[in-house]
Amino acid sequence: MTAEIPNLARTAQLIKQAVHKLELDLSGLTVLTEAASGPYAVTPVIAAMAGAKRVLAITADSSYATADEVIRQTRSLESLCGLPQRVEIFQERHLALFAEADIVTNLGFVRPLDAKVVLSMRRGSVVPLMCEAWEYRPQDLDLRACQQQGVHVFATNEDFPAIDVFAYSGWLALKMLFEAGIEIHRSKVVVVSGDKFGRVIEQRLQANGVDVMRVDRLDREIIAGADAVILADYARLDEIIGEGGDVTAADVSRFMPGGVVICFAGRADVRGLGANGVRVHPNRELPARRMGLTLAHLGARPVVDLHAAGLKVGELACRGVEADSAFSALMQKM
Known part of the structure; x- marks a missing residue:
């Protein structure tokens, strides 16, 4: 069963609203993230809407959707947002993609960011976690390798008033x-x-x-x-x-x-x-540090707002203005 975007037109509006309220400006920056299905299709489109220089997105077949279906959903959402086909979608996880990016998200098809991956990343690049610092999972990201490589890692304050996602x-x-x-x-x-x-x-x-x-x-x-x-x-x-x-x-x-x-x-x-x-x-075994159902089970808004906020954290860290911004409270140090 394919995970569909529940309300495509509304999701496009939520993306526009999130970019506006967070003053998200990714101009001049290259973003590497995932292309996924359902509510999780939004992340590369948010980056494109925020004017990223390039948006690189990794996808693959999964139990939720085929790669072809993910590409279809991404293109549909881009179109509704009034964007040309700016998201560059890749079905293989090449280290060269990580070397290109200023911002690398910690999302599904991008993970794990292990030592081999981190060592291919640019010094000064940023990994914004789409979660709070206490939710960090070591198997997803090698923090020590990031420190050695000069890759900055910040988490996202989900209680920030403009998003209030944790609620x-x-x-x-x-x-x-x-x-x-x-x-x-x-x-x-x-x-x-x-x-x-x-x-x-x-x-x-x-x-x-x-x-x-x-x-x-x-x-x-x-x-x-x-x-x-x-x-x-x-x-x-x-x-x-x-x-x-x-x-x-x-x-x-x-x-x-x-x-x-x-x-x-x-x-x-x-x-x-x-x-x-x-x-x-849900009737299935869960490993530790995993949710049975994510906030996407409620609809698109929590995902849109959280992922836009995570990209804002990436923007602030890349530009070195985290201490001087009205959005500095979005950032959590790791």
């Missing part, structure tokens, strides 16, 4: 609960999290009539009688539900009969839960 985490949790058959109002939900995701989700659930409890660790007493447990501990590496976890799949079945487990971020024994009759959403 969508709470809305995503609500949507996932609805999809799992939980009515929200007057439902009892346990959120297990020791990080920012949990705090934001807890606040959004409370504002919508949920009887919510946020904890760092689960036990049988905590889950007893709950309608749902949301796993939302992005930074936690061990299994939260499973034989070696806080509680077992059998515990969940016994102490919260009919309840559901929402895998927002965090590891669980999904197969064991299913074998014990527990509904899991």
Whole structure:
């Protein structure tokens, strides 16, 4: 099944709005990013709309779309944004592409930025992470190699008022609960999290009539009688539900009969839960430091705003004006 752009015309408008409100100006800069499908088709088009000298985009066949379909979506979005076909799309990941770029994003088809890749990059080039600093994954980017090569790395403040992207985490949790058959109002939900995701989700659930409890660790007493447990501990590496976890799949079945487990971020024994009759959403195993569903599950705006903000971070770092800009609070040091 191909991941489609949900509303092409609206997505084009969101791109124009984001470029305007962030005063994104990539003139004179070459950007290397990915060409992807669905809401993630936006990134190279944002760069082109912001006047980048060149936009290089890597793509490939994936479970979401073929490379040909990605190219079609990119061209359609360019056209709706009133752009000529400026995005240069490549179906192979050549080191020469990295050597050309001033800004290299850390997105799917561009990753991993390992030592071999980083050593091909220009000294003084920038990697803007499309996430906050605490969400950094070492397997995606070799920070030490960046330091040795003189490549600057900054993360993006998702709470910056012009975008307020991190707040969508709470809305995503609500949507996932609805999809799992939980009515929200007057439902009892346990959120297990020791990080920012949990705090934001807890606040959004409370504002919508949920009887919510946020904890760092689960036990049988905590889950007893709950309608749902949301796993939302992005930074936690061990299994939260499973034989070696806080509680077992059998515990969940016994102490919260009919309840559901929402895998927002965090590891669980999904197969064991299913074998014990527990509904899991989404119903797949997650590695540590991964979200079950991304903010794109809500629509295009969170992706557009976050990726435009990340490109703004790249712009500021390339031009060396991060300390003197009204947008300096967008940047987070690594």
